[in-house]
Amino acid sequence: MKQAMVASSRSGSYCALLFIDLDNFKTLNDTQGHEIGDLLLKLVAQRLTQCVREGDTVARLGGDEFLVVLAGLGASKEDAAKDIETITDKIPAALNQSYQFGNAPFHCTASIGVTLFKGDLASIDDLMKQADIAMYKAKEAGRNSVRFYDPTLEAAVQERVALEADLRLAIAENQFLVYYQAQVDAGDHCMGAEALIRWQHPQRGMVSPADFIPLAEETGLILPLGHWVLRTVCGQLAAWATRPELAHLAVAVNISAHQFHQADFVDQVLAVLKNTGANPLRLKLELTESLLVANVEDVIFKMRMLKSVGVGFSLDDFGTGYSSLAYLSRLPLDQLKIDRSFVMNIETDDSAVVICAATISLAHNLKLMVVAEGVETEAQRYFLTAVHHCDLIQGYLTSRPLPVAAFEAFVQTL
Ligand code: C2E
Ligand code: CA
Ligand code: CA
Numbered sequence: 001m002k003q004a005m006v007a008s009s010r011s012g013s014y015c016a017l018l019f020i021d022l023d024n025f026k027t028l029n030d031t032q033g034h035e036i037g038d039l040l041l042k043l044v045a046q047r048l049t050q051c052v053r054e055g056d057t058v059a060r061l062g063g064d065e066f067l068v069v070l071a072g073l074g075a076s077k078e079d080a081a082k083d084i085e086t087i088t089d090k091i092p093a094a095l096n097q098s099y100q101f102g103n104a105p106f107h108c109t110a111s112i113g114v115t116l117f118k119g120d121l122a123s124i125d126d127l128m129k130q131a132d133i134a135m136y137k138a139k140e141a142g143r144n145s146v147r148f149y150d151p152t153l154e155a156a157v158q159e160r161v162a163l164e165a166d167l168r169l170a171i172a173e174n175q176f177l178v179y180y181q182a183q184v185d186a187g188d189h190c191m192g193a194e195a196l197i198r199w200q201h202p203q204r205g206m207v208s209p210a211d212f213i214p215l216a217e218e219t220g221l222i223l224p225l226g227h228w229v230l231r232t233v234c235g236q237l238a239a240w241a242t243r244p245e246l247a248h249l250a251v252a253v254n255i256s257a258h259q260f261h262q263a264d265f266v267d268q269v270l271a272v273l274k275n276t277g278a279n280p281l282r283l284k285l286e287l288t289e290s291l292l293v294a295n296v297e298d299v300i301f302k303m304r305m306l307k308s309v310g311v312g313f314s315l316d317d318f319g320t321g322y323s324s325l326a327y328l329s330r331l332p333l334d335q336l337k338i339d340r341s342f343v344m345n346i347e348t349d350d351s352a353v354v355i356c357a358a359t360i361s362l363a364h365n366l367k368l369m370v371v372a373e374g375v376e377t378e379a380q381r382y383f384l385t386a387v388h389h390c391d392l393i394q395g396y397l398t399s400r401p402l403p404v405a406a407f408e409a410f411v412q413t414l
Contacts (some may be wrong), residue, residue, distance in 0.1 A: 001017070001069060001124045001127070002124070004057070004069050004071045005117070005119055005120040006120075007071055007072070008071065008072075008117070008118050008119050009118075009119035009120065011072070011075075012075050012118070013071075013072050013073055013074060013075050013080075013118075014073040014074060014075065014077070014079075014080035014116050014117070014118050015069060015070060015071045015072075015073060015116070015117050015118070016068075016069070016070040016073060016080070016084055016114055016115065016116050016117070017067065017068075017069055017070075017114070017115050017117065017127050017128070017130075017131045018067065018068040018069075018070070018088075018091075018112055018113070018114050018131065019065070019066075019067060019112065019113040019114075019128070019131035019132050019134065019135040020048070020065070020066040020067070020068065020091070020110050020111075020112050020135070021064060021065050021066075021110060021111050021112075021135050021139070022040075022044065022064040022095075022108055022109075022110050023108065023109040023110060023111055023139075023143040023144060024108060024109070025037065025040065025063075025064035025108070026064075028040060028106060028108070032101065036101050039101065040099060040101075040106070040108065041060065041064065043099055044064075044066065044095060044108070044110075045058065045060060045066070047094040047095055047097075048066060048068060048091065048094070048095075050094065051087060051090045051091050051094050052068060052070065052087065053070075055071055055072065056068065056069060056070050056071060057069040057071075067128075067131075068091075070083075070084065070087060073116075077116065077152075077153060077156070078156060080116055081153055081156045081157050081160070082160065082218065084114060084116075084157065085157050085160055085161065088112065088114065088146045088157075091110070091112065092109070092110060092112070092144065092145075092146065095108060095109065095110050096108070096109055096144070109143055109144035110144070111135055111136075111138035111139045111143050111144065111145060111147075112134075112135065112138055112145070112146040112147070113130075113131045113132060113133065113134025113135025113136070113137065113138055113146075113147055113148075113149065114131065114134055114146060114147070114148045114149065114153075115127055115130035115131045115134060115148070115149035115150070116148075116149075116150060116153060130149040131149065133149060134147045134148055134149040135147070160215065163211075163212065163215060164215060164219055164221075166201065166204075167212060167215060167216060167219070167221055168221065170199060170201065171221060171224050171225060171228075174228075175199060175200050175201060175202070176197055176198065176199055176200070176225070176228065176229075177197070177198045177199075177200060177403060178195050178196070178197060178198070178229060178232045178233060178236070178404070179195070179196045179197075179198050179401035179402055179403055179404075179407075180193035180194070180195060180196075180251070180401065180402055180404060180407040181193055181194045181196060181394055181399060181400065181401035181402070182394065182398050182399040182402075182407065182410060182411070183252075183371055183392045183393070183394045184392065184393060184394075184398050184414070185385075185391065185392055186385040186386070186389075186391075188398075188414055189414065190249070190410075190411045190414050191248070191249070191250065191392060192249045192250035192251055192252065192282075192284075192392075193249065193250075193251050193252070193407060194251070194252045194254075194286070194373075194394060194401075195229060195232075195233045195251050195252065195253050195254070196209065196254075196401045197209050197213075197225070197229055197254075198401075199212055213256070217256055217258055220258070222256045222258050222259060223258065223259060223262070226255065226256055226259040227259075227268065227272075229253055229254075230253055230268075230269065230272050231272050231275075231276065233251050233253050233278075233283070234272050234273060234275075234276035234278035234283065235276045235278070236251070236404065237249075237251060237276070237278040237279060237282045237283065238276045238277045238278045238279075240282075241277075241278070241279060241282075245411070245412055246408060246411060249282065249411070250281075250282045250283070250284055250312070251282065251283065251284065252284040252285070252286045252314055253283065253284070253285055253286065254286045254316065255285045255286060255287055257287075257288065257290050257291040257293075257294075260287065260291055260299070260302065261291075261294065261295075261298075265302060266302050266305045266306055269285075269306055269311065270306075270309065273309070273311075279310070280306075280309045280310035280311045281310040281311075281312075283310075283311050283312070284311070284312040284313065284314050284334070284335065285306070285311060285312070285313055285314070286313075286314045286315075286316040286337070287299075287313060287314070287315060287316060288315075288316045288317050288321065289315065289317065289318070289320070289321030290321055292324070292327050292331075296327060296330070299331070300330060300331060300332065303331060303332045303333075304332055307332050312334040312335065313331070313332065313333045313334055313335070314333070314334060314335035314336070314337055314371065315328075315331070315333050315335065315336050315337065316337050316339075317337065317339045318336045318337055318338060318339060318359060319338070319339055319342060319355060319359060320339045320341060325362075328362075328366065329366060333366075333368055334368060334369060335363075335368055335369045335370070335371055336359060336362075336363040336368050336369075336370050336371070337370075337371045337372075337373055338356055338359050338360070338370060338371070338372045338373065338384075338390070339373065339374075340373050340374025340395075341374075342355050342356050342359075343356065343372050343373065343374045343375055343376075343380055343384070343395070344374055344376070346379070346380045346383050346384075347377065347379050347380065353383070356372070356383070356384065356388065356390075357388050360384070360388045360389065360390050361388075364389070369391040369392065370390050370391050370392070371390075371391065371392040371393070371394055372384045372390050372392070372393045372394070372395075373393075373394045373395060374394075374395045374396075375393040375394065375395030375396075375397050375398070376395050376396045376397050377397060378397070380395075380397070381393055381397055
């Protein structure tokens, strides 16, 4: 605990103390004898050790009480809560698996109390008490559960657990929609759209992707979700191809790093194109700079494969991440997107003006198109398109993201 406290004061990251009490140890001890009881304790210790990372600590306090110290969690309470959620899912799952003693399988659950700490603001004694109190709350809640000393943390973790369960259900029940947000050129012709996912939750109403995409990424649910968006958009492209007034539209699909890094990503896209009959020239994939952190060679390889059939690439949120100009010239991109955070400040902040102008000129020198997103005012549009020749603009000034029928109607009014 002392070591964890020192490390945490230095790094600013949270640590957690878990108090774990087995729920029916006494029954086993009384009915099967102490030798079997000892064996269970050893197996529990093994399973706990397998659940934690290197650098975490598992200890037996006495009797059937174990302590776990988790170090190096997030620096904010919210991030720490996310980190803990994974482990507090894992521990009960590991402990609840049956134990084989002689002929009959034995089942054992645990009640877990959690408290968070940072540095040495609270004494070890106090932390032990907090974790113990939380553990008693878990017992009161009917055993086999996890409780937190801090009620706000508890609420945050429960909210995430509920949202994750909802998200799984939503995928099974297909509660999602794709909205399309127009991208127009200097002459106000709609050249295409960005596809933006929407979750129509039966109780919560429309949930913003900003609230569920991060969770989908952490849980891996982004894979089925991202694939669904791709299929839906390609189906739409194939439908528009038969309508002369809509056949020219190109649609950009956001691809998360996790999705792109799958070994068979290229094959997935090719299969969707083939199955839907969409024209690859009308499909753009929006990638973010975060994708370039790992294995740039592999990224370039995949991009080339897809480009060879006609799929285009756009670099999203340009300038907000670790933009490396060296990569920029090596990647087979077609487009840069100027991030909304720059566009938004064009009228008020000189550096935003410089960044927008420089990005447009950089892109044009690299023979890339430029899309500015989040354009909300005439002044921004004038600066971007009339003064600096930005190719396309996207934003509330032209249109909000719209359901497909409304988007089709909008295109035809231009
Ligand atoms: P993004 O890719 O940067 O998308 C642009 C966001 O800016 C969208 O928010 C859009 O509605 C919003 N926006 C567009 N014009 C304006 C404007 O003029 N003013 C303001 N204030 N906002 C504007 P949205 O739809 O909530 O999406 C948020 C983020 O969720 C997206 O950011 C993207 O990172 C992610 N996302 C959305 N759909 C998908 C998807 O299908 N797959 C993946 N992986 N991520 C998605
Ligand atoms: Ca985007
Ligand atoms: Ca963006």
